[in-house]
Amino acid sequence: MTKTAPLLDVANLTLTIGGSGRTVVNDVSFQVFPGEIVGIVGESGSGKTLAARAVMGFIPPAVRLEGGTIRFDGQDVMAMSPKDLRSMRGSKVGMVFQEPMTSLNPSMLIGRQLDEGLALHRKLDAAGRRTLILDMLKRVGLRDPEGALTAYPHQFSGGMRQRIMLASVMLLKPALLLADEPTTALDAVVQRDVMELMVELTQANNTAVLLISHDLGMVARYCSRIVVMCQGDVVEQGLSEDILARPQHPYTRKLLSAMPHRLPARLLPEAKTPIVSVRDLVVEYPGRQGFFHKEQAKRALHGISIDVQPGEVVAVVGGSGSGKTTLGQSIAGLVRPAGGEIRFNGKPIAKSDAAFWDYRLNCQMVFQDPYSSLDPRMTIGQLVGEPLRLVSDMSPADRKARVAEVLTEVGLDDGFAERYPHELSGGQRQRIAIARAIVRRPSFVIADEPVSALDVTVRAQVLELFDELQKKHGFSCLFISHDLGVVEQVADRVIVMQDGRIVEQGPRDDIFDNPKHPYTQKLLAAVPGLESTSEGGVRLFWRRAENDKQITG
Amino acid sequence: MSSDSTLSTGGTVKKPSRVKLPAPNAIVGGTLIGILLVSAGIGALWTPYDPLKLSFREKLAAPSALHWLGTDEFGRDVLSRLMAGAATSVWISILTVTLAVVMGTTIGLFSGYMRGWTDRVIMAFNDALLAFPGILLALGLLAVVGANKYGIIVALGIAYTPSVARVVRGTVLSLREREFIAASRVMGNSEAFTMARHILPNCIAPLTVLATSMFGYVLLAESALSFLGLGVPPPAPTWGNMLAGSRPYIGQAVWLGIFPGLCISLTLLGINLLGDAVRDRLDPRMRGSR
C-alpha cells in the first residue's frame, strides 16, 4: 500500500459552527489507503465524528465548510452532485454507528432494511438479493437468518443488532467503512467479538476502515495507523507502533498516561471484623402485574456474600445483567432485599434502628451519571452541604467550613459553592458527587460506575482523586465497574459476577494474572492490557487469549 | 437505562446555542400577553364608558372618534365592554388555572409519592376523568354547580385538574428514576423531605409550561361557555357573550363580531407563542412540539 493512490484523502478540512463561528474541525488532513485500517482517536469535542461524517457529505445544517477538500477515489466529495453523492453512499462508502438501539429503523423488517441498499445499488433480482442477504446474515453469526428477515430490530440484543448493522453495510462490499465507536455501547465480552467480525469481513473484501473511537487501546489493537485529534486539531498521526512507543505530542502522552495501569498491591492491616459484611443477599424484582396474569418474580441476586475490610477497595465486575448494580443498590439500601443480612461493624442493620442509622450515616454512594446525580436546582454549596443536615452536633459555621474543606479536597475552590451543576463540566460534576459522598466522613463508600461516563483524560484525573481521598480518609469502598482496566488500577480485591451470582473472587493480582473461572477468562480476554515503557509510551498486549500475540514497540 | 452502558463518548458537537436575545416568538407572544394584562388591569378599574350603560340613541353605531370600536345593539360602548370583559376573563382564567394547578399538583404528588396500589387507583380515576373531553366535563359540572362566574371557575378548575395531576405524577415518577433522588435517600433523608426538597422544585419547570398553555385553554373554554350562554350571565360583558350577542346583527354591524373574536384570537396567539418559547427555554429537546 506504499505507492498506490489514497482511497480517501482529506486535506486541510476546516468546519465551523454557523452562528458563533467557532471552529470545530481545524485544518485536518489524513489519508486512508485501500484495504487499510486507520483509527481516529480523541475525546468528546475533538471533532472526530464530524470529520468522519463529512467524508460522506454529512455536515449538520448548523455547521459550515470553511475550507479544505475531501477526495474519495480521486473525486471531490464536496463538489459532487447529490445524485453522485447518493450513488457513492452505501455502495462505495458504508457507515456503522455507535448506538445499536437507534441505528436500525424500529418499524421496518430487517429483511427489507438489508434489501434496500442492494436493490438500489446492485442490478440483481429479488431472489439473488435474498441469497446474498441470507449468506451475509449467516456470516455475521445469526443463528436463524431466515427468521431474521421477517423480524424487527427490537427482537435482537444490542450485540446482535450491531452484527446486523455490519451485515447491512458489508452486503455492498464498500471500498471504505466508516465505523463510529462501533462497539462502545456493547458489553465488554461482546465488544471484541464484534470488532473481530468487522475486521474479518472488511479484510475479506479489501475494505478500508476508518475507525473512530475514544478507546486508544482498541484503536491501537486493530489499526495500522492512528490519527490523534484534540479540540478540532490533528495533534499527531503515524504508525500505531510509533505512536504507542514514542508519542511526540504532549496530548498523546497525556492520553497514553491516562490509560489505566496497575499499581503495586497494597498490604492492608488485618482487621477482626469486616466493616461491611453481606450474607446470602437475595434480591427479587416483582413480576409485572398484568390484567390476566402475574409474571414470575425475577431473581436478580442469588444469595451473595461479601466482606469488605476496613480501608479496602473491593471491585465488583461483570457484564450487563450480572447483577452488580443491583448489588450496590441493595447494599446502599435503595433496593429492599428479599433475603439475607447486611452487617455494619458486626451489627446487623435490620435489627435495630440505632444500627441502621449508624450505617445510614456511614455508608455513602457515588453514582454513574454526573448529569443525573446532582439536583439541578441546587447550588454546589447546597449539594455538598446537604448530607450534613443529618449530623446532629454541627454548627452552621462548622458545616460551612466542612463544605469548603471538602471542596478543596476534590480540587474545586470556594468560588464553586455558588454555582449550579449545569455550569460545570462532567468531570467537575463527578468531583462534586464525590465531595457529597465523603462530606460526612463515611467509613464505607459505594461507587457505581463512577467514571464510565467520563472522557479518558478526565477519568484518569477523577480516579487519581478518588485514590488520593481513599488513602487520606481510609474509607472502604465497593467499586462497581464493567471496565477491567479501571478495576485493575483501583482494586485491592476483585469479585466477578455473572447472572446474579459470584463466579470468582480474590486478590486483584490473582484474578488478573491467573483467572480460574471461564467467565473471568472471557472478560479478561476481551480487553487489551497495557504496560508502560521507559520512553513514556506503552506496550499493548492481550491478557490471555487463544491468539496471545503481542504488539510491541 | 442500564447503568452498565458507557455514556456518550463520540465527538458530537452540540447545536450552537441561539443568540441570547429572547426568541422572536417570545417577544411577540410576550407583547400580546402584556397588552392583554395591561388592558385587563385598566379595564378592572376604569373604562372609557360604563360598559353596562344603555343608550338606545346610539345603538349599533359604527366605530367613530366618540366610540372607537363602535357600539352594540343597546348602544353600549364596545371598547369599554371589551376592556371589562378582558378583566373578567383574565381573572377567571387565573383563578381557574391556580385551582387546577393546586389540586392537580396535590393529587399528582400524593399519587407519585405513594406509588403501588394507591397510585394505580388514583390514576385509574384520573385517567377516566381525562376520558371526558375537557369542555364536556365542564359542561356536566356546570349543570350541577350552576352557570355563573364561580360555577365556571369550579367547573373548569375541576375539568383541568386531571391533566395537571397526570403531568405532575409523570414528572415525579421520572424524577424518582434520577440518581439525585437515590442520592438523597442514601444520604438518609426521609421520603417526605426528598419530596419537598428535591422533587417538588423540579416539578416547577414542567408546571410552568403546562400552566402557560392551560391559561390559553381555560380562556378559550370560558369564552366558549359564555358564547353558549353558559358562562358569566349578561349583561356583564365577556368576550364570549359579546360574540354570541353579535350573531343576529352581524350583517349590519360587522364590528360587533370582529373585535371580540380578534381579542380572543390575539390572546390565544400570544399564549401559544409564549408557551412555545417557554418550552424551548426549559426543555430544548421538545423544541417546536405542540
Add this chain to the structure above:
Amino acid sequence: MFRFALTRIGMALPTLLIVAVSVFVLIRLIPGDPAQLMLGDLATPASLADLRARLGLDQSLPVQFGIWIGNVLSGDFGQSISSQQAVLPLILQRFWVSAQIVLVAVLLASCVAVPAGVIAAWKQDSALDLGLVATATLLLSIPTFWLGLLLLLFFGLKLEWLPVVGYVSIAENPWAGILYLVMPIMTLFLHEIGVILRMARASTLEVLRLDYITHARAKGLSERAVLWRHAFKNAFGPTWTLIGLVLGNLLGGIAVVETVFTIPGLGRLLVDAIFARDYPVIQGCMLFVAFTYVLVNLVIDLCYPVFDPRVTAQ
C-alpha cells in the same frame, strides 16, 4: 399481538366503569329527589312513585348504580323531560349529524396537515418551515366559534355562496345537505390543521435526529425515500394518537360550532338540555360522548403497532 389487543381492551374496561360511575355520581350530586329531577316539574305523584321504584331509590347507592347501569347497557337511557322521547334514539340521531362533520373535517385536516408537518420538519428553519408553523399557530389560535362566524360573514352574507344557517339531512337532499355542511366542516378543518401540523412536525423532528435516518441516507437512498419510507412511519405514531384525542375533543366541544351554524347536533342537544335542566338527556349525552371517546382511543391504540411494532413486545 393478540395479547397486546387483549391487554389494551382490558385496560379500557375499568376506565369505562369509572366513567359511568362519574356520570352517575355527577347527576346524583344535584340536590333534590333524583326521580323529581328525571321527571321535571310536570311529574305526577303516581309517576314519581313509579320511577322511584324503578330506579331503586329506596335501596343502597351501589344497588341504584347497578340498576342504572343495567338499564344503560340494555339501551334504556331514560326519557327526555322536555320532548318525552327516549334518550338513546335522540342521541344517536343527533350523533350522526355531529359525527359526519367531525370525521370529514379531521380526515381532510390530517390529509393536509400531516404531509405539511413532515415537510416543515424536513426543511427545518427554512422560510417554508417558518411560514407553515406560523400559519399553523395562527389557525390554532382562532377559536372555532369566531372562525365560523367569519366564514359565515364572508361566504354566507358577503358572497352569498353558501346557505347561512340551518341543516338538511344528506339522506333527504344530498346536494343541499352538503352545502349546509361545507362551512361547519371548513371551520373545524382549518382549526385542526394547526393542531395536527404542529404535532406532525414535532414528532418528525424527533425522528429525523436519530441514527437510522443517517443510516438510511448513508445507504444512498434519496431524500424522498428517507423521509417517507423511514422517517414518516416512525414519526406518525404520536400524530396518530393526537388525531384520536382531537376526534374526541371535537365531539365534546362541537356545541359552539353547531350554535354558530344552528345545526341540530349532539353538542347542541347537550347545551339545550343544560338550559332546560333535562337531566336524563344531560346524563345520556355525557355518558355517550365519554364512551365514544374511550372507544375511539382504544381503536387508535389498537392500530398503533402498525407504526411502531415495539409496543406489542412489552
